[in-house]
Amino acid sequence: MTLAFIGGTGLTRMDNLQVQDRLQISTQWGAPSAPVVQGELASRPVLFLARHGDPHVLLPHQVNYRANMAALKEAGASAVIAVNAVGGISAHARSGVIVSPDQLIDYSWGRDMTFFDDRSGPVTHVDFSWPFDAALRARLAAALDACGADWVNGGCYGVTQGPRLETAAEIQRMERDGCDIVGMTGMPEAVLARELGLPYAMLSLVVNPAAGKSDTEITMAEIEAVIAAGMGQVCAVLAALVASD
Ligand SMILES: CSC[C@H]1O[C@H](OP(=O)(O)O)[C@H](O)[C@@H]1O
Numbered sequence: 001m002t003l004a005f006i007g008g009t010g011l012t013r014m015d016n017l018q019v020q021d022r023l024q025i026s027t028q029w030g031a032p033s034a035p036v037v038q039g040e041l042a043s044r045p046v047l048f049l050a051r052h053g054d055p056h057v058l059l060p061h062q063v064n065y066r067a068n069m070a071a072l073k074e075a076g077a078s079a080v081i082a083v084n085a086v087g088g089i090s091a092h093a094r095s096g097v098i099v100s101p102d103q104l105i106d107y108s109w110g111r112d113m114t115f116f117d118d119r120s121g122p123v124t125h126v127d128f129s130w131p132f133d134a135a136l137r138a139r140l141a142a143a144l145d146a147c148g149a150d151w152v153n154g155g156c157y158g159v160t161q162g163p164r165l166e167t168a169a170e171i172q173r174m175e176r177d178g179c180d181i182v183g184m185t186g187m188p189e190a191v192l193a194r195e196l197g198l199p200y201a202m203l204s205l206v207v208n209p210a211a212g213k214s215d216t217e218i219t220m221a222e223i224e225a226v227i228a229a230g231m232g233q234v235c236a237v238l239a240a241l242v243a244s245d
């Protein structure tokens, strides 16, 4: 099994990854955000892709999710762990906590969200009742526990369009809908993985209280501080995960 990691905001490069090659892959859907990094983590072969480019230049709606997922598949990925920075909606989704969501709701729009839209093949509707792979999430849970992480097993990730953050009313609506955390990149990434038959799970680091959930303005400085404190542990969890293979 070759695990692929997609690094998001705060994880453009993985410090604990031994880089062997940077694969320039072009796909029929265009170029991925960055070269696919081929390397070793805990002495196991892994792949890594910077979702927003390296350096981080792409906004969430500018990411070519189809090219990213197709490039990982072509590079030999057999499963994908996506790392995300998210805002916390539920009380237990405090800043610094890691969430492994088990559901999502998609509020994004206008993104290329399927590989099956060229009209040459059969009409395809994939099952997406459970967007995250249960076996991969179980392995992730063991790695999170082994690392002593402060983490939450399950929850609903709401995907907004961005790049602006949400209004307090939008977050209240998302809370009524059942969202626990909010980010801008979970879709169409998750469904494209499903269409390619790639097991997919997320590791979401809560980096701020979502809009209206604290008395203060959400600042990039606050977000960067939480990322600086927490992304090292996320990388350690990924190493523990591959070591368990
Ligand atoms: C205020 S930071 C917003 C930015 O961070 C998240 O990125 P990612 O999911 O790639 O970690 C969020 O989705 C936004 O793109």
Ligand code: HPA
Residues within 6 Å of the ligand: 085, 086, 087, 088, 160, 165, 166, 182, 183, 184, 207, 208, 209, 210, 211
């Ligand atoms: O509050 C947020 N909203 C949407 N995406 C995010 N990514 C980090 N924090 C947030």
